[in-house]
Structure formats: structure tokens, C-alpha cells
Amino acid sequence: MNVAHHAVPELTESDLLAMGFKDLMALFGKLPAPTVKEMDGEFAARLLAQPSAMAHLIGTLTVNNPLTPGHWLCKAFKPLSAERGQGYNTFAHFGRTVQRFPMQTLIAPSRYDGRPAYTLVYASFRSLCGAIHMVDEVRQVGPDLYLGIGTWGFTDRQRRIPLPFVLRGPIAPYIGHIGLAKKGFDVHQEIPAFRKKGSML
Numbered sequence: 001m002n003v004a005h006h007a008v009p010e011l012t013e014s015d016l017l018a019m020g021f022k023d024l025m026a027l028f029g030k031l032p033a034p035t036v037k038e039m040d041g042e043f044a045a046r047l048l049a050q051p052s053a054m055a056h057l058i059g060t061l062t063v064n065n066p067l068t069p070g071h072w073l074c075k076a077f078k079p080l081s082a083e084r085g086q087g088y089n090t091f092a093h094f095g096r097t098v099q100r101f102p103m104q105t106l107i108a109p110s111r112y113d114g115r116p117a118y119t120l121v122y123a124s125f126r127s128l129c130g131a132i133h134m135v136d137e138v139r140q141v142g143p144d145l146y147l148g149i150g151t152w153g154f155t156d157r158q159r160r161i162p163l164p165f166v167l168r169g170p171i172a173p174y175i176g177h178i179g180l181a182k183k184g185f186d187v188h189q190e191i192p193a194f195r196k197k198g199s200m201l
Helices: 013-018 021-028 053-063 192-200
Strands: 041-047 070-079 084-093 096-109 116-121 135-142 145-151 163-172
Touching: 013 145, 013 163, 021 135, 021 145, 021 163, 041 053, 070 096, 070 163, 096 192
Parallel strands: none
Antiparallel strands: 041 070, 041 163, 070 084, 084 096, 096 116, 116 135, 135 145, 145 163
16 A cells, blocks of 8 residues: 655644535545554544535534434544554533444555555444445544545445544543444455455456
8 A cells, every 4th residue: 555645734724624625524634544553542633625515414414413312522443453443432411421332443555546555444343334335534633633425325325425523632532442343244345445455356
């Protein structure tokens, strides 16, 4: 995999929140991937500019719905080895803090440019996010600041729609693993670059 990346100016979370969708995608293409090891703990999470008004509405209803799943607070990660990790999302829900939507993490080629990205695969576990084939890619903007691109959908066309978010942290320790992992699940089947390699064998 090509690990080259371009220098970018020092940016803050406020800078990312003020950026438009196209600028966020251009920035993502210039950033390096963090290592699995350094992604350890809870990272405050917020949505950024979305590709359309409909995507913004769906995103807001998905991560800030008071009925379910609640108000999105963070993503959290724990390295299990140098290559793989595990994680969850945290929500505020009716006065409680709850962990939902576990995922497996690894470094994998980005669907956008083929360069490495810290990748979150939800289909490794049984959950709503797993059922809709959610996959997130994360790259590092600067110290304790990360730009993520989420995707989900039942078709390749749906999964090509990028949904940006920002992570800041770690702000707290990882609480513990949740979720029921699927036995025999191959994480590669959710990552386009690996699927293409398999089809060529």
C-alpha cells in the first residue's frame, strides 16, 4: 500500500466543523492513518458537513435521536494486537450512558484512494450498524484530532456515499468490550480493496 501523504496546515476541531463537504474530502486524501496501537480510549465524536441535505437529516436522526439510539457522545477503541482492535460507540440515552454498535478495527486500504486508513468494520458483530454494512475510515489531522468518513448501505452505490465526522481524544479510558462477534466472519469482505483482490484470484 502507498503510505505517502501530504503536509497539511495545523487544524483544530473548530476548523473541521467550519469546513464544507468537498474540503473535508480533499483534506482526508492528504492525511496519514493512525496506528492501531495509538487508537486506545474514548474519542469525542461529532458529525461534520454532509454531502447533501438528505444525508445531513439522516445522519442527525441516526446519531442524535432521543428515542434510539440517543445522543452520540464518542467512539472508543482498544488494540488487541498490532494489527487488530475492537471498539464501540457511546450514547446518552434517557439519562444513562450506554455503549452500542461494536466494531472490529484494523488498518486497511481506503475505498477512496487506496492508501491506509484506520478502518472500523461493524459487520463483525451482530448489531444494527453491522446489518447495514457500516464501515468507517479514520485518518489523523493532528495531535488528538482525527477525520473520519463513514459509509453504510446494502449496495455498492449506497456504500460509496461518504459521511464525514470528527474524533477528538482520547478523552477517557476504554470501558470494555461489548457485543457478540460473528463466528467465522471475514472482515475483508466488507472492504472494497480486499474484495477486488479476492475476485482476481
